Amino acid sequence: MPTDISEFESGLSRFGLTSFRPGQSKVIEAVMNGEDCLCIMPTGGGKSLCYQFPAVSRDGLTLVVSPLIALMKDQVDGMVNRGIAAACLNSSQSLDEQGNVIRQMENGQLDLLYVAPERLRSPRFVETIEKTKIQLLAIDEAHCISQWGHDFRPDYARLGKLRTRIGKPQTIALTATATTDVQVDIKRQLELSAPKTFVTGFARDNLYLEVATPPSITEKNLALTEFLNSHPGAGIIYASTRKKCEEIVQLLSGKKRRFGFYHGGMHPQDRKQIQERFMSGEIDVIIATNAFGMGIDKPDIRFVVHYNLPGTLEAYYQEAGRAGRDGKPSDCLLLFSQGDRFIQEF
Numbered sequence: 412m413p414t415d416i417s418e419f420e421s422g423l424s425r426f427g428l429t430s431f432r433p434g435q436s437k438v439i440e441a442v443m444n445g446e447d448c449l450c451i452m453p454t455g456g457g458k459s460l461c462y463q464f465p466a467v468s469r470d471g472l473t474l475v476v477s478p479l480i481a482l483m484k485d486q487v488d489g490m491v492n493r494g495i496a497a498a499c500l501n502s503s504q505s506l507d508e509q510g511n512v513i514r515q516m517e518n519g520q521l522d523l524l525y526v527a528p529e530r531l532r533s534p535r536f537v538e539t540i541e542k543t544k545i546q547l548l549a550i551d552e553a554h555c556i557s558q559w560g561h562d563f564r565p566d567y568a569r570l571g572k573l574r575t576r577i578g579k580p581q582t583i584a585l586t587a588t589a590t591t592d593v594q595v596d597i598k599r600q601l602e603l604s605a606p607k608t609f610v611t612g613f614a615r616d617n618l619y620l621e622v623a624t625p626p627s628i629t630e631k632n633l634a635l636t637e638f639l640n641s642h643p644g645a646g647i648i649y650a651s652t653r654k655k656c657e658e659i660v661q662l663l664s665g666k667k668r669r670f671g672f673y674h675g676g677m678h679p680q681d682r683k684q685i686q687e688r689f690m691s692g693e694i695d696v697i698i699a700t701n702a703f704g705m706g707i708d709k710p711d712i713r714f715v716v717h718y719n720l721p722g723t724l725e726a727y728y729q730e731a732g733r734a735g736r737d738g739k740p741s742d743c744l745l746l747f748s749q750g751d752r753f754i755q756e757f
Contacts, residue, residue: 425467425493432457434611438583439464442547447606448583449553449597453615454732458585459486462549466522467495471546474580475525476570478552480683483525485690485708490523499525500536503683516543528555528566531573545580550601553584554725557596571600582606587732588725617735622745631746632662635718638744639668639696644713645689648698649730651719651754659698659718669695675702701726710737716744720751 735741
């Protein structure tokens with residue numbers, strides 16, 4: 412008999428919650444009824460609960476594929492603090508730490524295990540999970556699976572073969588944005604048969620979206636500094652190139668705010684340190700390329716500025732959506748210049 416989600420609402424207290432957010436209950440009900448799901452839910456909409464809740468309500472392991480180590484750590488720490496048996500496995504851990512997590516998994520001591528997609532290259536790890544009772548495979552940032560997605564990753568493309576190898580466990584794929592082509596590709600790559608698809612809407616009522624069109628670089632820089640002067644709190648400034656990020660850092664040097672600089676060419680340890688300082692509040696504003704941000708779970712980001720036009724509408728939505736995850740009013744400003752198009756076309 413199908414499960415009615417109302418039977419499980421009392422279990423929300425384990426997560427410090429009293430009610431489901433819009434769209435969550437239907438997704439969780441489908442998962443609890445054993446159905447494969449594709450869940451497209453806005454950033455800040457509570458996607459994680461859609462697999463965390465079933466993970467603690469049923470026997471077996473929920474294996475979560477997640478792209479960022481920092482996000483894994485944040486989520487695992489939060490659950491462990493609530494008495495939930497969760498762990499992560501990633502390259503930042505020592506061999507002893509990794510071995511301890513694997514032993515916990517083998518002994519059935521975990522409800523949730525977070526891994527990066529790169530971990531699934533390891534034949535030893537795959538052999539281990541083949542012997543483990545996996546009740547649910549959860550794939551976060553699932554748009555990375557698709558060649559049509561805005562952040563395609565080759566390791567994600569291997570997930571379909573992995574799923575087949577481990578016996579095609581029940582699967583939920585989650586992302587904030589997916590065009591129709593991307594949705595079809597995700598289902599095809601994962602070999603999901605007749606999955607339930609949930610699109611819970613894209614409106615974020617607490618976000619104020621604004622486009623300004625300064626006619627020159629000088630006026631663009633002035634618009635940026637004026638915006639920062641009138642918008643306190645944590646924020647992200649996105650630029651399309653490392654060079655442009657460096658120019659913005661110079662432009663803003665000497666200001667009272669605490670700024671950080673982040674791009675994909677930095678040493679991984681330096682990137683990790685900058686991200687952690689931003690998450691802890693030591694840095695107010697990050698100036699970054701699009702290498703920064705996927706999965707960032709900082710609820711109090713008050714603004715996001717796009718100094719340059721993003722590559723796609725999906726990328727804009729993902730990046731702007733990092734503001735206001737706590738539901739409080741937040742501002743998103745796009746400083747549009749005609750010349751920015753040529754950077755993206757290049």
